Amino acid sequence: MSVKGKKNTTKRAPATKKKSGSASSFFATDADIKKHNQRKQVKQNYKKKKRKQREMPDWMYWSVASLFVIFLLLGAYRVLIVPNSFRWKPCYGSKAFELCVPNGYNIYGIDVSHYQGRIEWDKVADMNDNGYSIDFAIIKATEGGTHKDSLFDINIENARRAGLICGAYHFYNPATSPRKQAEFFIENANLQKGDLIPVVDVEKRGNSKTELQRELIDFLSILENHYGVKPIIYTSAKFKERYLDNPVLNEYPLWVAHYYAEQPEVESKWVMWQYSDRSHIDGIAVNTDFNIFAGSKADLEKIRF
Numbered sequence: 001m002s003v004k005g006k007k008n009t010t011k012r013a014p015a016t017k018k019k020s021g022s023a024s025s026f027f028a029t030d031a032d033i034k035k036h037n038q039r040k041q042v043k044q045n046y047k048k049k050k051r052k053q054r055e056m057p058d059w060m061y062w063s064v065a066s067l068f069v070i071f072l073l074l075g076a077y078r079v080l081i082v083p084n085s086f087r088w089k090p091c092y093g094s095k096a097f098e099l100c101v102p103n104g105y106n107i108y109g110i111d112v113s114h115y116q117g118r119i120e121w122d123k124v125a126d127m128n129d130n131g132y133s134i135d136f137a138i139i140k141a142t143e144g145g146t147h148k149d150s151l152f153d154i155n156i157e158n159a160r161r162a163g164l165i166c167g168a169y170h171f172y173n174p175a176t177s178p179r180k181q182a183e184f185f186i187e188n189a190n191l192q193k194g195d196l197i198p199v200v201d202v203e204k205r206g207n208s209k210t211e212l213q214r215e216l217i218d219f220l221s222i223l224e225n226h227y228g229v230k231p232i233i234y235t236s237a238k239f240k241e242r243y244l245d246n247p248v249l250n251e252y253p254l255w256v257a258h259y260y261a262e263q264p265e266v267e268s269k270w271v272m273w274q275y276s277d278r279s280h281i282d283g284i285a286v287n288t289d290f291n292i293f294a295g296s297k298a299d300l301e302k303i304r305f
Contacts, residue, residue, distance in 0.1 A: 124137070124164065138168070142189065169200065170200050199233075200220065216244075217248055233255065
């Protein structure tokens with residue numbers, strides 16, 4: 001009988017699969033262990049290499065650490081030592097206002113702004129420290145073309161009432177039109193008979209030295225035409241030398257800031273010297289700028305309205 005066309009009914013034995021949980025999988029051969037250890041060693045070597053690449057050489061580590069310590073010490077020197085170094089210098093003048101006041105001068109004053117907070121002006125006027133007293137106060141009035149000091153009106157009113165000679169200053173902003181600044185100061189300072197002539201505080205250079213000088217002269221000219229006197233220029237000794245050493249500007253009275261020097265180091269003749277920013281004045285809760293007038297009481301009268 002032919003078998004062509006009939007299905008093969010012979011059953012095949014199922015393929016045997018090796019179970020992962022079979023007994024043979026629990027026992028690794030020496031070759032397996034060796035291969036595993038080799039892979040593990042390669043990984044460890046790679047990690048060590050990467051770690052070594054990231055690690056800083058000893059010389060670089062100590063260099064960075066040394067620079068950090070130097071910067072830390074310099075910061076401490078500027079913050080803690082410099083502001084108080086005058087206290088450790090020998091005093092060749094007289095002790096007053098917790099300062100060493102230079103000899104040879106007789107008229108002293110302060111300058112203030114909202115930074116000093118509410119001031120008890122009667123206490124300022126009545127203060128007598130080792131025979132020294134405060135004769136005048138110059139008060140911040142305006143800054144730029146839009147900012148009026150929040151305590152100017154009350155400060156100048158109460159300082160006048162206490163009997164102090166008063167003045168007003170404008171903080172000059174090179175980024176603002178000189179005319180706008182001058183008109184803003186004139187509008188808000190409200191200087192009266194007996195007050196000191198106006199002052200402009202110049203501390204910012206702006207875009208360039210040439211532009212600063214040109215526009216500052218414009219500003220001063222507007223004030224001069226309005227008040228009929230040359231305003232006083234306030235600046236530091238270094239700023240004067242670098243940016244304001246100009247034949248026209250040298251004609252204006254100079255109020256120079258140079259702290260704890262024997263004399264201000266400027267070639268121009270000065271009328272006032274800001275000697276310190278750390279005087280202690282009765283009636284004022286914080287440190288205050290302390291100023292020395294160069295001349296006599298008669299000379300002071302010449303710079304009053």
